[in-house]
Amino acid sequence: MDIWFIVSNTIVLACIYGTLAIGISITWSSLGLLNLSYGFIFAFAGYGAWLFAQHVSTWGPAVLAAGILSGALGGVIICAVGFIPIHDKPNFTIRGLIATLAINLIGTQFLLWWFGPRSKNLPEIFGNWSVSLSGAVFTADKVGNVATSVLILAVVLRWMQSSRRGLEIRAMMMNPHAASIVGIGVRRTSFYVMGITGGLAGLAAVLLSQTYYISPFGGLMPMIKGVSIALCGGLGSVRGAVIAAIVLGFNEALTGMSIGGRYVLVTQFVVIIVILLVRPRGIAGLLDKAREA
Amino acid sequence: MLRQISRNGAADQGGKPVLFSCSGISLDLGGREILRDINLQVEAGEVLGIIGPNGAGKTSLFEILSGRMPPKSGTVWFKGENVTGLPLYSRSRLGIGRTFQTPVVPDELTVGETFKAARQAHRPFLTKFDAEYGADLVGLKISEDTSATQLETFNRRKLLLACLLMRRPSLLLLDEPAAGLINSEVDEIDKLLRTLAKEMNIAILIVEHRIELLATIADRIVVMDAGEVISEGLMDEVMADPKVHAAYFEDFSEEAEG
């Protein structure tokens, strides 16, 4: 078996999964919201980018930006509709879950009704070339995915590290109670957070538009994957999410290579279940102080 | 008499048998040492008060004594048996009652249903009269249809106490029973604890920040600080202990220094 092939595939998949999961993880850790309307944001951003490409410009980076922006817009809408009214009500976590699910239901049906059932395609953002590395062939979008997601994740993490808004978000992530004491408004910050995570979803939507084409229900699978990885990594831990993304990416690459692609889903869920049974609070559940679920 | 109990928990010659004891309890949480080598013993009808500054590990100790947390090392003895491995519910079945610092009640039940559930918590199931007995004992006079969440602090505490007392436990672990209560309610607790300890011969371990309450009811005081027992004895004795001053009444020690 070809180790290099597995490794390279793992990297590609881990990047995809990481992009999917980290938004969910950040949302959870700073807002305590398990955002199940992620699928809707994903599709919404995709359609935003598609509209942009149809009507304005098909220049790759511009489309990417349009996707990120519309994702951020989607996130802000979710925040206004599904987070602000309930964040201080009792049983918030379950409410938030149901509310975002409901938004997801409404939103996807709306998109289906508005844009019709046909999947949409985005222009090739990274061109149409490929490189071959000792047997493994990487298409432009794969290389682009890896490069962009690593880059954007680095930028987001860096921004969270050094700017004032980032400081606020991180502070809220670590201790929301203390955050309010130093004057960080949960509501205001939540808009930033949802905007950013929405933007990450948008980024994922555009990057993955070659695999998960843009369709109203196209966000469901990414959402299930993202939530699984975020939970598996331990809710609230970005580090855990990254580890989980790598583990699951590796699992998928290995399964695809060894026992066949049809078992990918099976092994994936088996791995998730085993991880949860061994570590009931996810991979990083104990590394970081986990918030009560 | 109280001094006569030897430190390792066995019955001393002539003294009453030790009902409940622990030895060498230590605990680590989150990589931090919370408790270090705690030894305690109580006999039937004795009231043992535990005081200590916030974060001294009193509640953590109770978690271990009641079986909600396993200790890193050490053993807990009850009626001569090693109960270290038993979870709270089986200790409760043996006759150890425990109350909590926060006044917990079942959110979804009414008072009546709570009593019913507690009566039927395990075999033998009790009758309505046992529940009434428990409620009378603590003086809980609340309509059965009231939702438990509507109760205020004192009645919340009483509700749990009533549920425990109807099984006639032989040991009670009370974590800050008077926290958040006003003076007259503290007096009521005071009276209740006396009745339980002196008339019903229940051993009571009580954590309390209200020294005045402990001063009147506790037979013996244990002072904890930073996970260790720093002093033990009668109220006056421990109050005189300079270590206690240093840990608990810093102002005194300041005065002593300056």
Next chain:
Amino acid sequence: MNISVSNHLPGTPARQPQREVLNVKGLSAGYGPVRVIHDLDLVVQCGERIGIVGLNGHGKSTLFYAIAGLTGWQRGSIKLNGGEVGRMRSQGPGRYTHEIVRAGLALIPQGDEIFHGLTVEEHLDSGAYTAAAWRDRAARKLRILEIFPPLRKLMDVPVGRLSGGERRMVSIGRGLMTDASLFLVDEPSLGLAPKIGKSVINALMAVELGNAAMIIAEQNVALLEGRVDRVIGMHVGKLKGEASAALALNVYRKA
């Protein structure tokens, strides 16, 4: 034995009638079903430094939290700089806290209210909430470092690794980063060795108040003795000694 008369007594040269920084009227507050503060009144003039003493669990922290809108519920009026902040009924803790903080409150809480992953420097930055404070945060940090020299070496260390005393310093420093008009300091000496406790108190005393005021809650009365303008006792959610200045608590405390 003589009644030590505080400077508010009629007959002694009273302070100039001054702006009220804080005016609490009929405040009750609690957590869910628990009512911790009962119908409490408190007036703080600017430039004042007030001590609140009382036993564990009698509601000192809760009073502070209530002012900051962090209790489960609260009723009554709280005026900060003349603006009503208590009216913002807290529907759950912390909903309006940031607005109150922006209205000029600096709360230095009692427990480990820190962001364990942030470094000391970031932590101090996080206290500089207002835009003005953020802009000259460098200067402010220098000022904090003057008050707490030990922090100098620790600027890049995550706060979660610091010892209790250092955490307190960081936490207090964070509170002093803004130009608040009301500082609420909850048990600054708690969990600190007496010596550090003392130096923390000294630091607090060294803050020039100007138009601001400061309330310090302490179990350790000795630390405050004679260094604050007033000492108020707190018992079961009510203030003692505030009712009449002539009966200030130190009448009884002081032997």
Next chain:
Amino acid sequence: AQPIVLGIPYCQTAAAGVADHQDFLNGTTLAMEEINAAGGVLGRPLKLFTTDMNVLSPESSKQALAACVDAKVDAISFAFTLVPLPAMDATVKYKCPYINGNAQRGGTSAVKAQPDKYSHIFQFCPSEVNYGWNYALWLEDEEQRGVWKPKNRKVHIIQEQIGYCQTISRAAQEAIKRRGKFEVARITDIQYPVQDWAPVIREMKEVDAAAIMVDHWVAAEYAAFCKQFMASPVRDSLVYLQYGPSQPEFLELAGSAANGFVWGTTMGIYGDERGLAYRQKYKKRFPGIAGLAYTGIAYDQTYYLKKAWEAVGDPRKFSEVCDWIRANPQRGVCGYVDMGNPYQEALHFPDNGGDELQAQKLEAGVAQLYVQIQGGEHKIVYPGPVSETKLISAPWWS
């Protein structure tokens, strides 16, 4: 006059099938408008009764048919449901003509097993098994015609796991074995959703078969496959995809990467004059990319019903209408539909020897169409009489 009501359960909200059903509705609408413009049926206007149907869910399918029954429709015509039996059961007492464009032998064998109960159920297309059976035949024909020169005798089958794909794969293996010209070199299992085709393509290269059959069903994933395949193709292989690429979005999604791939459908608009004329008509009414299959099937189904009603004279005489349908085949834009057999299913052309439902000549059955994407457009390349062009070499052929 009182309108004649045609019940169209069509999928509007589910995660699958919405695009096909939209095509179907468009085709029916076009037919209805034409008929009404020409004076209706028996002097009565034709009206559509539409209702939502989730093609994946038995409850919903049943419900949609029940709604049609309640609306007292004169016939039911729709594209497909993935759970045919509950849907059929909902109408067995009402027994109005029930014509669907399902391509599933599962449904028609139930008709054969219980002819009385399901006497009103007609399947307008040949069943999916023909994809498999015909595949071997087609390979041989293409080899004979000479554009494609197989480098070896190997066939590599990539199969998805749902029943539909499994049936096709099984039929293909059987036919290849029976005809003996090629051999199945490997069968690779995949599972929807396919995140990454790289391992599959890698395996294709490893096998290096002359013919590759990708037996899947999702247009979007086919498009992704085409892109990845183009990045590192298996030289000189003839790559056949299942029905999925017929969906209009496929061309949009795959773009130029789709050129050279071949796909098939058991029923679609022919490339002959009549078919092309219909395509023109359809394009005028519904601009944009037109689907190749259900747009025509729907049109033919409606006209078939119209003829039946006119012949019988009263649409409410359900059994007579059904009898007429059984007895009278129709040649439409998608071929010659003859459902007068126990399965009540259209005959398949060419004869691949799989079962008794095979037509010997073109004008006796529905030709299975093989379509190659040439220059960004679907071109029918097989079978000869109805094809538009010939197979041309794919970009990855030398």
Next chain:
Amino acid sequence: MSLDSGIKWRNPLFVWGGKRDVEELPTIPFRSHQEVWEKTRQSRTKLNPVGRLRYYYKWPSHGGTMWNRLRYWPTRRRVLRMPGDYNAKTLRAEKTIVDKRPIWWMLGLLALAIAPLFTPGDLQNTLLTAGATFGIYSAISLCWMLIMGTAGVFSLATYAVIGTAAFVTALLAVKFAMPWWLLPPIGALVGLVFGGLIALPATRLDGFYYALLTLGLNELCRVYFVTSKEFGSANGGLYGARTYIPEDWSQLGQLLLAYYACFGLMLLALLLYRFVNGRRLGRILRMAPEKREAFAEATGVNFRQARVWVFLISSAALGFIGGFYTSNFGGVAFSIFNFDTVLLGLAMLVIGGVGRAEGAVVGTLIVVFFDQVLNTWGPARFMIIGLIMLLVVLYLRNGLFGIKAQFRAWRDKKKSERRSTRAEKGGEMLPEEATETQDKSVIYQRRHDKMTRDHLKTLVSPEIIEEHRHSLNGQHSEALERLLIYFRTRPQVEKYAIITVERFEGYRIVALSGHRGVAPRVVEDRIYSTPDEACHGVFMRRVQDLLES
């Protein structure tokens, strides 16, 4: 009160040559009670009668016990809880139906039972088909509610259990031509096994992690059944099992049979819900919701075991439903494992209100109605379902059936807020307390007491304290005398006493406990050197207490 008011008091001891050498000293002016009283009465706040109104209809007690005799067979439980009482004001005997839910249930079930007779002809098929679906799904919701509501575990494996049971039974039915009535029991067996499987992690994982695990399980089942060769037939599902519906019945007859069979299934599920939720197991579980098990644990409840039990019971029931599903539809499709199915199921639970049977039933009714009956509406109906769900979680505390309680809570909160704005400071009862007090005269007593104290507080001044310090006994000024009289009439509980620590050397102040046998409490650390000083200390404490009250 200023000292310059010119009012003086005459020292009565002056003539005997007491310590004082002045005959007259300035004193505070006398202030009449009346004045204070009037001022208090001037308060503009509206005073309502204290206490909460009861919103129950009072039935006159007719003396008979007719309704009381009705009992649920075979229990000794009465059908309606109707405690009788005497009206405190009118002293008339009256009784109240405390819990009217049985009446509503009976009416609702009756309506469902006769509903088929009233379906309009042109919706008969639609409504009856949807009715059967409703019956099955409400049974499912009820069993799911046992886990979500009663046990409080967020499990998403419900449809996995049903689907597995349905597929297994369908396979057996197709392979071995089993009669339809064997399918539900077999399904129950399958469900039991499955229940055991998902119960074990439930004792270890919590919250969303368990939800994820069960969702993963659901996906695993979907993948398995979709791909497995036995189950993955070409029909999009496994069909061909025999159903209980005779082939030769008329359409209406078949539909009615299916409707009533599913209705019966729902009744069974209701019975099960009642027997689990309303009896020991349910009470224990509701006592120990996830993460708040402390109370139950302390009273000796083994909640882990209880959770395993409820999983086993409800999974067996779900398996039964799965078997029934097969024999109703003649098979089962893979869509049962779809995320949409789970989502709609969740909507059914949430809309009605988690933790109550009526919530499950009505929530299911609403969702099934929109999903199945209004299917000509297209996508709009899902948007409506989503919108209802959203509004419910945004604005309702616990679904539609929580509205009543929520409204009452809101009304009570508003009331007590209004009360708290007019609760004057001091010893008057806290508003919450006042509403709970049975003996309303206590409230007025306290009000009076408070007014007295308000008045007395105005009398306290440094001069009076000084006066008391100088002369503990003897005649005092009017003001001081009033204070002392008030102090003397206080009850025992609040009284202070002086104890001698050391004769002639040290005295301490203690507080009497007011309970026989309960020792006095030491209230301060100070030791006074003379009894007089101690006396004054007591006085000071009382003054302070007064000022703080």
